[in-house]
């Protein structure tokens with residue numbers, strides 16, 4: 001009997017696109033370059049090209065690792081001492097270090113030349129495409145600066161190390177470190193939007209008032225990036241809700257009484273350790289006027305809302321890039337997917353929406369750069385509207401982009417799966433949709449000129465036309 005030979009190879013892999021990696025996330029993004037050309041200065045180009053290269057190469061890989069290997073919480077050491085330590089994968093530190101080196105957290109505060117906000121928005125846009133999670137402490141560090149400036153003596157000591165380009169992740173007191181990062185803790189269990197329902201209380205150690213030391217007793221329900229060196233915190237005093245800077249280590253070098261209860265197991269934004277904390281007599285300095293904590297911290301919040309907008313625009317930008325790349329490399333029913341009329345409709349809608357999101361974000365970055373009377377009004381109303389619309393749309397946008405790619409888009413080693421889980425988060429963080437609507441109303445009631453500026457400010461429409 002003759003032996004029958006059976007071929008061992010089952011099939012060749014064909015009609016699958018190449019992965020979208022090893023590219024320059026800036027030079028390949030014509031839309032981002034276009035809006036940098038309109039609103040950004042020429043001097044930012046080199047940094048954006050360089051960072052775009054890093055994002056499209058090693059930081060893209062780091063983003064996958066930092067989300068795959070979740071941050072781990074260690075409450076105690078082996079001898080039973082409370083340590084409240086979060087351990088991150090080295091990829092997370094790589095992302096933080098690269099971003100801080102290029103000024104994601106500080107550029108407009110250290111760069112005298114015009115256009116620094118536009119360049120920084122470009123950097124944030126690029127970084128988000130590698131990992132939105134590490135963007136959270138970077139944003140908070142950036143946005144904390146105007147609030148901390150309210151307290152001259154604290155600002156003098158802290159700001160040089162907050163704005164430096166050196167990332168220092170060591171778990172040691174702030175005064176021994178080379179670089180500092182800042183977090184924020186407003187939200188409590190009983191109220192996130194309604195911060196006036198906060199129950200955390202601040203007791204003066206000696207005198208009361210701005211710059212004075214207090215001890216805080218209470219809890220915070222969301223405290224992202226708890227390894228930051230200090231946090232802007234809201235707490236009540238006898239005169240009402242006030243703003244405090246709460247360091248992780250006391251000025252005498254002892255560990256502050258900020259106890260991490262647990263890290264939240266989140267659906268997205270996984271590289272970012274969002275925690276629940278308790279203050280059991282935690283040391284903090286008052287920042288700004290007593291009883292005016294909300295207005296002090298709002299200066300931070302308007303910038304974090306702006307960053308949410310840029311971040312969601314970036315998520316949309318990456319989603320559409322992935323969809324275009326994939327459909328260009330796969331054929332169905334005799335022609336490439338991106339040549340099928342129905343798919344062209346979908347891709348065009350996605351591309352237009354992603355570009356619009358970026359256009360609005362970059363125009364508001366330009367408003368921050370100019371900051372004359374009209375641009376202040378534009379930023380005031382534009383941030384609330386943009387935060388509402390762009391962050392809300394990101395979820396539907398990424399879902400549609402996934403559908404363009406098909407089954408492979410839902411597999412975890414495809415960035416789309418991660419983008420999809422990330423996409424609703426900015427809409428909730430820093431004031432959800434309805435809160436933005438109420439903020440628009442508040443802005444109009446305070447100064448009706450905001451609407452005038454929004455609709456007819458000549459630079460707005462003209463600058464966006466091309």
Ligand SMILES: Cc1cc2nc3c(=O)[nH]c(=O)nc-3n(C[C@H](O)[C@H](O)[C@H](O)COP(=O)(O)OP(=O)(O)OC[C@H]3O[C@@H](n4cnc5c(N)ncnc54)[C@H](O)[C@@H]3O)c2cc1C
Nearest residue numbers: 184185186187191192193222223224429430431432434435
């Ligand atoms: C990933 C992540 C990280 C976070 N990190 C931090 C952090 O580091 N620090 C921090 O302080 N917080 C943080 N937060 C908390 C976040 O800012 C809050 O979740 C958010 O402000 C909403 O508060 P809440 O969850 O208590 O919801 P609620 O305030 O209960 O709101 C629920 C819903 O009700 C709506 N709503 C509220 N008031 C009204 C009204 N008057 N009329 C109509 N609708 C209304 C809201 O728009 C929202 O849709 C984080 C959240 C997430 C998801």
